[in-house]
Amino acid sequence: MAIVRTEKLSKVYNPDTVPVHALRDVSIEINEGEFTAVRGPSGSGKTTLLNMIGGLDKPTSGNVFINGQEISKMKDSKRIDFRLQNIGFVFQHYNLIPVFTARENVSFIMLLQKRNKKEIQQRADELLEQVGLGERKDARPVQLSGGQQQRVAVARALASEPKFILADEPTANLDTESAMNLLDIMEKMNHEQNVTFVFSTHDQRVIDRARRVITMVDGAIHKDEIQHTDEKQDA
Amino acid sequence: MMYLKLAWRNIWRNRRRTIITVSSVAFAVVLSLILESMSLGSHEHMIDVTAQFHTGYLQIQDPLFEDEPFLDNTFYYDEALRNTILNADPSIDYIAPRIETFLLAAGDLQARGALVMGIDLEMEHNLNRLKDRLTEGRFFEPGEEAAVLGAGLARRLYVEVGDTLAMLGQGRFGMSASGLFKVAGLMNHPLREMDNQIVYLSLPTAQWLLSAEDYVTTILVTPDEIRNTDPVSESLRDALGSELRVLTWPELMPELLQGIEFDKIQMYIMMGILYVVIGFGLFGTILTMTLERMKEFGLLLSVGMQRFQLSGVIFMETLIISLMGVLSGSVLGFPILLMVLSQPGRTKW
């Protein structure tokens, strides 16, 4: 069974004034272990699609099933809890709580899950080491570079052990080196721990590294193709 | 713990704003402490002065005296009654007998109505430190035909120490009362109204003048602490029976107490306005603290924090700021309270 399945998903913003059809009848499936990029020009509906899949916004029509559960009809507090337990998020910016250190940012989400303290501490440290921030655990977001901040966000997203991670243009604000470094980490998680990633981007270098590429145009799926992984990944 | 950490650190994100808000809460606390303690202090002081110089904390009088406060309704006062009263309750510190009435007082140039009060100087001094109020001359010996006047009355009568004062009026049972007295001294009475009309005589002198030997109009009873007024009044009633009437200070100064109530209401209104102003300040801070963090709240809700948990953190922030204000206000205001409470000569309430 697919982890994510959408059925004729449509979203219309401002239906009463100036309607914007951000999504038109989008039906896709995402399976466990995928490393999928959603590409498309700015305004094509990438963010809208990811928000629907992530249960951050409600569709105008259509359905979103996560693990077989229809989330767009859930009550607000139930949906928040569902997100907490099932979905990891990495946003383009404003990803971290500024008054918390890297470790606290990663721990906080596990605290929300009411895990026990010791496990939280241990897992937070482990994850930060995995994303290469073992030395910067006690740094606050402002003390970290953009790339380091995004790596903390990936660690935070992984911390809750979600079914999949949604990343909306995670590299948009990063220089090439940091972007490739972030991709390396995501790829490693995908390979080693079979973590499912769905990320949007319009950066060709990032698209090159995805295994599946969904292309959106004008709120609809234009192309959906499997890419052959090139040498870079195997190295 | 982590929620608390989050709240605490958020408070210090804008250090200056938080300090200003905390200070304004502290300011309100200090100000209301000052206002409240000053008004409490001044109210207690007003009651004390009135009780000590005028009505007494407890007063014993003839049952008819209240409706007809004339010399006809005086009562016999001797050693036996004195002992009965002093033995009525261990909380009684001292008593002061008085005979008082209104007479016409005249100097060479002017005549005015005067409140003549015959007192036992030593006992009166126990009650209100009367001797310390002397501004000129001296007090009289018991039985001496000499008077001590309120400075205000002396000014109005154009008399000075050493002059002669004539007094004229009615004594007990319609007997005429008249006599010439030397002005032995002047005193400063704390109640302005009485400063303008008081003439102190020694108790036997006044009794003789008013044809009321061994009779008094009132006996003032002072308990060791004001809060023992009611139990002492009970004991006195038991000891004295129906022959004499016992009144307590709230019954003796109803107008003053009413005035104090009115005063308090005014103060509470002022404080209410202060609280509203400070409250708006606090509200403004919390509001901006919230509004400028909308993105962050969005993030927290996105990753799985429930709305009630988020509200809890904001509530904690409000609580911490308020508590810091109240605490620092109390710490600053405490010495002020101590100062008021340790005023010299303050009666124990």
Ligand SMILES: Nc1ncnc2c1ncn2[C@@H]1O[C@H](COP(=O)(O)OP(=O)(O)O)[C@@H](O)[C@H]1O
């Ligand atoms: N909150 C919104 N209100 C109105 N229109 C919106 C809103 N969010 C997005 N849109 C519009 O919906 C379309 C798709 O936007 P978006 O999903 O953000 O595209 P992308 O992420 O691919 O750039 C755009 O035309 C955008 O202007």
Ligand SMILES: [Mg+2]
């Ligand atoms: Mg977008």
